[in-house]
Amino acid sequence: MxxxxxxxxxxxxxxxxxxxxxxxxxxxxxxxxxxxxxxxxxxxxxxxxxxxxxxxxxxxxxxxxxxxxxxxxxxxxxxxxxxxxxxxxxxxxxxxxxxxxxxxxxxxxxxxxxxxxxxxxxxxxxxxxxxxxxxxxxxxxxxxxxxxxxxxxxxxxxxxxxxxxxxxxxxxxxxxxxxxxxxxxxxxxxxxELEPYAAQTVACPECSQPALPLVVDSPLSCRFCEETWATPEQLAHHYARNVLDPKAYADFENGGDGPLPRACPDCRSGLLVLDARTAAAPDRPSPLCFSCGNSYEELVACEYGCGSVVVPTKDGRRDLCPMCFEHAYGFDKP
Ligand SMILES: [Zn+2]
Ligand SMILES: [Zn+2]
Ligand SMILES: [Zn+2]
Structure with missing residues (x-):
């Protein structure tokens, strides 16, 4: 035993x-x-x-x-x-x-x-x-x-x-x-390498480092972790989901008025992220287009309340988006 x-x-x-x-x-x-x-x-x-x-x-x-x-x-x-x-x-x-x-x-x-x-x-x-x-x-x-x-x-x-x-x-x-x-x-x-593009550089959705410049004709890749995105759409949605308020993004995905997308006043793509945070101004939201890389100092809502945003006019003309402008005047917005 x-x-x-x-x-x-x-x-x-x-x-x-x-x-x-x-x-x-x-x-x-x-x-x-x-x-x-x-x-x-x-x-x-x-x-x-x-x-x-x-x-x-x-x-x-x-x-x-x-x-x-x-x-x-x-x-x-x-x-x-x-x-x-x-x-x-x-x-x-x-x-x-x-x-x-x-x-x-x-x-x-x-x-x-x-x-x-x-x-x-x-x-x-x-x-x-x-x-x-x-x-x-x-x-x-x-x-x-x-x-x-x-x-x-x-x-x-x-x-x-x-x-x-x-x-x-x-x-x-x-x-x-x-x-x-x-x-x-x-x-x-x-x-x-990144400094000249500070106003177009956002935090990478994967590594969170401010090392992702949105520059036309240059690859959509994070210079820190080297993650890449095939299209600006993919990147904009990934950014909104991970970096912006996740609740607001979920709301957008369920059909609500979330953080994406808006039509860009410049290239008219629907990839303008209103509350992006750039390396130039990390503490306040800056409207940034994920398609053309333009960032905007100030944008206002289209006067017709269509949901688009426009660069405010300084000369007293009405703040209308291109679509509403054409509808109102019958010709293309200059
Ligand atoms: Zn990264
Ligand atoms: Zn744009
Ligand atoms: Zn409008």
Whole structure:
């Protein structure tokens, strides 16, 4: 008969914050040096896991029932056994705001949402994005999560747990600094090439770097991550979906008056994005045509209320779009 020997193997014990930080360490390890495709895949998966764990850890600090998909049906026994469906990342962000009073900015929420999309793509139908896009977005999400831990999780910890978190943050932060320096060097190298087109350069929908110039007769490609788009239509929609307000874009796709498209007053294509953010003016919306690359200082609605926009006339003539002008006067708008 075999003797029963007490096991000497360790227990697996990962409380949520330690678990989240452990995932972050894995992410920076995978991104170090020259990551392989395999490294980048695990960087995406582990970063998404870290995001979920850390956001929910803060909800849990508030009350354990808040991590249930339906807190009204929360049950302590099921919670302790891990036998429950938990809320998703978007819902966690909304609960943090509504219940805990922590506001994750719109910009950070978009980064997190894009990462979640990548993770879903990997799990369900495959992901195809350029390697530098993964590095760039991962660096941005790592930065968001480190700030989140420092500002919102560490204050609720004490003793050994707080010390462990501080050490973890320190290691991840110093490794992230190297990745950020690498990204900055790459952007600095691109600066002279991009500077002349600042008013036509937008943030890339894949990597978020302001490195995508819309210049006629030049390829539709991000100079940072080298993602390319076959047509301006594809790019404009990808941009509206990922970079602009995703809710407004969904509204547009459902037939609402969303951010796309408008007819460009110049080339008349329907690819004028009214609230584009350009490298020349990243903090305010600038109307930019994704077809001809024209950007506009000021546009006003067509006086006939047809939904088009026009460059305001300075000489007292009526602000009419070409279609309404022709309708009103019987000849082409000069
Ligand atoms: Zn890019
Ligand atoms: Zn145009
Ligand atoms: Zn009109």
């Amino acid at each position: 075999t003797e029963l020997i007490p096991s000497e193997r360790p227990r697996v014990h990962f409380p949520p914050i330690a678990n989240g930080i452990d995932y972050l360490q894995s992410v920076v390890n995978h991104l170090a040096g020259e990551p392989t495709v395999w490294d980048l895949k695990y960087a995406v998966l582990h970063l998404q896991s870290a995001t979920e764990v850390l956001l929910k850890a803060r909800l849990q600090q508030e009350h354990w029932s808040l991590v249930f998909k339906d807190p009204g049906k929360a049950d302590r026994v099921r919670f302790e056994n891990g036998e429950f469906e938990s809320c998703g990342t978007a819902e966690a962000i909304s609960r943090l705001r509504g219940i805990v009073g922590i506001v994750v900015s719109e910009k950070d929420t978009k980064q997190i949402a894009q990462l979640a999309k990548w993770r879903n793509a990997l799990q369900h139908y495959g992901l195809s994005v350029p390697a530098p896009a993964v590095e760039s977005r991962a660096a941005q999400v790592l930065d968001i999560l480190l700030r989140f831990i420092t500002d919102h999780l560490v204050p609720g910890l004490s003793g050994g747990e707080a010390e462990f978190a501080d050490e973890g943050i320190y290691t991840v932060r110093s490794r992230l600094a190297k990745i950020q320096a690498f990204i900055k060097t790459r952007m600095d190298r691109l600066r002279p």
